[in-house]
């Protein structure tokens with residue numbers, strides 16, 4: 001493995017109120033940037049650009065720094081931190097957003113510090129697509145730009161989402177979002193349509209069923225790891241994206257096979273996130289934890305193919 005490159009992560013930092021089948025948890029530290037940064041820091045040096053309010057605990061910033069994450073790009077603004085509330089169905093797959101309060105995000109303009117501008121890998125976490133575009137205006141020729149988005153923006157800001165799609169090379173969304181974005185129910189048709197709109201690669205996450213990668217090499221399926229105890233799926237998608245870019249940061253190229261291996265690292269990383277409430281598990285992940293789970297995932301489809 002070559003020395004891992006740095007990754008710039010821009011996204012939300014949040015307080016989440018979670019209604020889970022097993023427990024209700026309030027004021028849980030979350031946000032797309034928080035989950036992705038903890039996850040990706042398992043593999044590479046991370047720089048975060050985000051905004052928090054005066055109510056955000058210093059302890060979380062200290063915990064990020066303890067993982068080697070550069071927090072100099074996290075702005076502390078006057079006001080309250082972004083808040084999100086969601087309720088999960090008993091199947092822990094479907095969730096309803098109960099509340100979204102932008103708070104300090106409403107007036108946030110991401111400022112990429114000079115020292116971060118040439119970061120080779122950029123992960124645009126799920127935030128307003130106008131902010132994702134503002135970030136891209138400030139960075140110089142990253143070799144990989146990957147973005148996430150969600151129904152809230154696909155519905156609310158379709159023109160800006162479209163503009164963002166033209167500026168990125170990889171989009172990561174879940175199956176419902178892919179259907180909504182494309183207008184096709186069939187996932188393969190949805191993927192084909194989305195790939196005509198800008199990105200050269202598309203990853204569609206399918207919760208516990210794993211994820212699909214669509215690129216000019218075809219389609220690749222990474223299985224989800226079947227867990228006995230799923231506690232809190234919040235942040236699984238962000239942890240997936242963090243594991244994906246984290247793995248690629250240590251690879252010499254973005255070959256189709258490197259991307260496929262990254263898909264396994266991504267599902268492995270996401271599988272840890274859901275084992276605990278909030279960022280508790282993803283904040284303590286080690287490279288060995290993830291490598292061992294990748295081995296377990298590989299064993300899911302060892303079936304003596306050579307003897308067929």
Ligand code: AMP
Pocket residue numbers: 012013014015016029030031032083084100126127128152233234235236237238239
């Ligand atoms: P995931 O479960 O991977 O989709 O990510 C959930 C995280 O995204 C939560 O911690 C929320 O705080 C954050 N989130 C939810 N809605 C939004 C939004 N509209 N903009 C930015 N972040 C959000």
